Amino acid sequence: MSTQPVISFRDVWLSFDRPILKGVSFDLHAGSTKIILGGSGSGKTTILRLILGLLKPDAGVIQVDGADVGRMEEEELRPVRLKIGMVFQEGALFDSLTVGENVGYRLVEEGGMGEDEIEAQVREMLGFVGLERFYGRMPSALSGGQRRRVAFARALVARPQIMLYDEPTTGLDPITCKTITDLIVKVRDLDGVSSILVTHQLRDAFNVARTFMFRENGEFVPRMVEDLSTLEGTEFMMLQQGVVEFKGTPHELQTSDDPYIREFLS
Numbered sequence: 379m380s381t382q383p384v385i386s387f388r389d390v391w392l393s394f395d396r397p398i399l400k401g402v403s404f405d406l407h408a409g410s411t412k413i414i415l416g417g418s419g420s421g422k423t424t425i426l427r428l429i430l431g432l433l434k435p436d437a438g439v440i441q442v443d444g445a446d447v448g449r450m451e452e453e454e455l456r457p458v459r460l461k462i463g464m465v466f467q468e469g470a471l472f473d474s475l476t477v478g479e480n481v482g483y484r485l486v487e488e489g490g491m492g493e494d495e496i497e498a499q500v501r502e503m504l505g506f507v508g509l510e511r512f513y514g515r516m517p518s519a520l521s522g523g524q525r526r527r528v529a530f531a532r533a534l535v536a537r538p539q540i541m542l543y544d545e546p547t548t549g550l551d552p553i554t555c556k557t558i559t560d561l562i563v564k565v566r567d568l569d570g571v572s573s574i575l576v577t578h579q580l581r582d583a584f585n586v587a588r589t590f591m592f593r594e595n596g597e598f599v600p601r602m603v604e605d606l607s608t609l610e611g612t613e614f615m616m617l618q619q620g621v622v623e624f625k626g627t628p629h630e631l632q633t634s635d636d637p638y639i640r641e642f643l644s
Contacts, residue, residue, distance in 0.1 A: 382444060384408050384540060384572045385429060390438035390448075398424050400620040401438070406540075409570045409611065411562075413583045415642065416617035422576040426542045429574070430462065431455040443539070460488075463533030463571075467545040471517040471525055471532075477504070478513040481532045488536070503531040507561060523554035530561055541565060541573040547582045559585040560600045566611075567591040568598060580643065587612040587628040606632055616642065 383405035392399040399421045406412045414422050427433045428440055431447045440448040445458050471480050482500040485491055491499075504510040507527040517525060526546060533541065543562060547555040559582050565571045568591060577583050587609055591598040603609060606629040614631045616624040616639060624631065624639055631639065 381407075383441070384443060385574070386439070386441040387425070387428075388439040388441075390428065390440060391436045392421075392424060392428070392433065393436055398620050399428075399435075402617075402620070402622055403438075404615055404622070404625060406572055406574060408572055409566070410572060411566055411586065411612045412574045413586060413612060413614050414574060414576045414617065415578065415580070415583060415614060416623075417578065417642075419619075420617040421620045422578075422617060423544055426464070426544055426574065426576060429542065430459060430464070460536065461539045463536070463538035463541045465526070465529050465533050465541070465543045465546045467548050471528060473517050475517075476513070477509070477515050477517065477520070477528050480517065480528060481535050483532065484536050499535055500531075503535045504528075506534065506564075507531045521554075523550050523557065526550065526554075526558060527561065530558075530565075534565065537569075539572065541571050543573065543575045543577075545577055545579075546575070547577065547579050552581075555579070555582050556585065558582075560589065562586050563589045563600055564591060564598070583614070584628065587614070 385406040387402050387404050390399055390402045416422050428435060429442060431450060435448045442458050443461060447458055478500050481503055482496045485496045501510050504513060507530050509527055547558050563586060566573055575586060588602050589600045592601045609628050614626060615622060618638055
């Protein structure tokens with residue numbers, strides 16, 4: 379079994395009118411979750427854009443599944459991006475397409491699948507997020523939380539190896555937030571997908587870290603682990619003005635005596 383990271387940043391620097399990232403290094407391993415915390419403007423979302431090749435670093439190396447995306451041209455990035463699913467804060471659905479058409483859009487664009495096969499896969503993914511009955515509805519008929527779940531289904535329909543989440547619970551009520559974090563856990567635990575979650579919502583970040591899928595009466599259900607010291611597979615990383623201030627386990631984050639981290643956690 380390969381021990382090569384799924385995503386690797388090595389001393390990555392990026393500036394626009396000011397420094398955005400300053401020597402950022404981290405690894406994401408197969409089947410694990412990296413939760414990136416930090417205030418507004420700390421560089422969290424920039425990391426996701428670099429992974430997708432939408433931005434190029436000024437210095438340093440960014441590898442996705444062994445490919446150096448920082449040095450690839452647009453046409454070379456396509457096969458790399460096909461391995462990645464992305465859920466944005468705003469959902470980013472096409473308002474002129476039905477829910478089913480939104481979810482199946484990527485499969486239609488890629489080609490190679492018949493209409494019946496695409497519909498079956500789309501319905502399966504909508505069932506995964508609990509929205510199969512919404513197949514023929516328009517996005518305008520959905521709540522904010524439902525739109526976010528449709529965005530999940532669309533990101534998952536091509537069965538990516540890596541999922542990137544950019545503030546997926548922002549603007550949602552607490553019950554819907556829990557639904558979204560349970561979906562993140564479900565994708566991680568049942569499909570073994572590697573993921574990066576960018577958020578400033580501490581409650582939701584710890585929900586992802588502490589929740590696991592357990593089999594009960596033949597079905598998988600989410601259950602929360604109370605003892606943070608026993609958790610594996612999730613690492614937190616905290617950014618402050620483009621610098622990695624902290625990397626470690628949920629337990630190490632919660633027990634850190636670093637003043638910046640204590641202020642952030644409070």
